[in-house]
Amino acid sequence: MVHFARMTSRISSGRVHDRAGWAFLCRAIRRPHLFGSPAPSGRALAAQLARLLPDSGTPTVVELGAGTGALTRQIHERLPAGSRLLAVELDEVLARHLAAHLPGVDVRQGDAERLPALLADAGITRAEAVVTSLPWTLLPAHRRDAVLDAIAAALTPDGMATAVLTRTALPNRARELRRAFAARFAEVEAMPVVWRNLPPATVLVARRPHPAHQRTEHRPDHRSEHSRPDRRPGHRPPEPDARAS
Numbered sequence: 001m002v003h004f005a006r007m008t009s010r011i012s013s014g015r016v017h018d019r020a021g022w023a024f025l026c027r028a029i030r031r032p033h034l035f036g037s038p039a040p041s042g043r044a045l046a047a048q049l050a051r052l053l054p055d056s057g058t059p060t061v062v063e064l065g066a067g068t069g070a071l072t073r074q075i076h077e078r079l080p081a082g083s084r085l086l087a088v089e090l091d092e093v094l095a096r097h098l099a100a101h102l103p104g105v106d107v108r109q110g111d112a113e114r115l116p117a118l119l120a121d122a123g124i125t126r127a128e129a130v131v132t133s134l135p136w137t138l139l140p141a142h143r144r145d146a147v148l149d150a151i152a153a154a155l156t157p158d159g160m161a162t163a164v165l166t167r168t169a170l171p172n173r174a175r176e177l178r179r180a181f182a183a184r185f186a187e188v189e190a191m192p193v194v195w196r197n198l199p200p201a202t203v204l205v206a207r208r209p210h211p212a213h214q215r216t217e218h219r220p221d222h223r224s225e226h227s228r229p230d231r232r233p234g235h236r237p238p239e240p241d242a243r244a245s
């Protein structure tokens, strides 16, 4: 078992992150239906995903299913100063791990299915991107659709949503997921498969939610209030080393 944990963390991250890999594996064994993967996402996949995000302006980005932070770290490094990153994780142990290791990220323990309430709690009205690595293909259709509806409603008109889709997912469930995205977004594409990941995976990218799936209120500035540092309640300028993980 220990050998397997070491192996998975090495393969998935390209360098040894034993503690995070071990924590992930322990939690995944307890609740396999919530993980759908034996190891955290690897660096190559995280890099591919991070490159999709804005590297200018002050966007608000929400991550659903942050795990041990394999994607969170690279997303955080990619985002310009003044951006906001909210990381949501259901598992209490992993949420604590994230909060302890990523001080510049707003970590919330909670269920992605409560996205509207989580955003309201965080004071976020709109996000430029919602990045997910939820076990989408294991979710019943009605729960998957409820989360997707909430994501589409939370995005700016030219916002982007992503999902990590592993090659081990059942092909019909993967097709259904893609169709569910296509029903809500003008544009859906799959990035090239990252083979150097355990398991190999692709990032599904959906852009521009259909207006029917968006909230109706209009704002002169589509960015969330909280993407503007001067409007954050209790805003403190980031510590010089806030981005270190």
Ligand SMILES: C[S@@+](CC[C@H](N)C(=O)[O-])C[C@H]1O[C@@H](n2cnc3c(N)ncnc32)[C@H](O)[C@@H]1O
Residues within 6 Å of the ligand: 034, 035, 036, 037, 039, 040, 041, 064, 065, 066, 067, 068, 069, 070, 071, 088, 089, 090, 091, 094, 110, 111, 112, 113, 133, 134, 135
């Ligand atoms: C495949 S892991 C991905 C973890 C990490 N983002 C990565 O790429 O390594 C899926 C994560 O989603 C979390 N998760 C599953 N269902 C969730 C839900 N409904 N709300 C929030 N997080 C959830 C799990 O606890 C797990 O950490």
